[in-house]
Amino acid sequence: ELKVEQNPLFLSMQEGKNYTIYCNYSTTSDRLYWYRQDPGKSLESLFVLLSNGAVKQEGRLMASLDTKARLSTLHITAAVHDLSATYFCAVDINLSNYQLIWGAGTKLIIKP
Template sequence: ELKVEQNPLFLSMQEGKNYTIYCNYSTTSDRLYWYRQDPGKSLESLFVLLSNGAVKQEGRLMASLDTKARLSTLHITAAVHDLSATYFCAVDGMDSSYKLIFGSGTRLLVRP
């Protein structure tokens, strides 16, 4: 059974600082997704990583995938308050359903 673990579950950081969110998963997959969720809202797609060594960047966020280590990271550079949200990683189980299994989410709070 595919399991996805994120850490930390909660992160409070100051504006301007850097930090990394980690996403580990338990079975072979080379399809990893990152989503953002604002309070009370739906999920917004951030990145889709489809191969070992894939790296994608958008603004202050950069995501990478190491399929051998079964690990993805979401790196935050010089955080700003607008990045405060909950971030989820999700893994495709590589079966014919193409369904995603989500991690528990990392709630990020960026303080002034």
């Protein structure tokens, strides 16, 4: 069975701290996506990782992909309250370019 597992599913942290969200997947894939979702809002694309060893950074967020380990990480540096949201990873199965398998999401709360 194809699975995408995120952990933790819930994370409460203080502003200024660093933390990492993990995304493990069970099938071969070299395309992985990170999205952000605010309550009641659309999913917003954060990163598209297209090859083994890919690393992308935007502001305080950095995402990486290890296709051999079937693992992606989303690292948060010096967290700020505005980063509070639910973060999803999604994996493109069979290199189909469209059918994505999604993790359950990590709800991140950053306290002032």
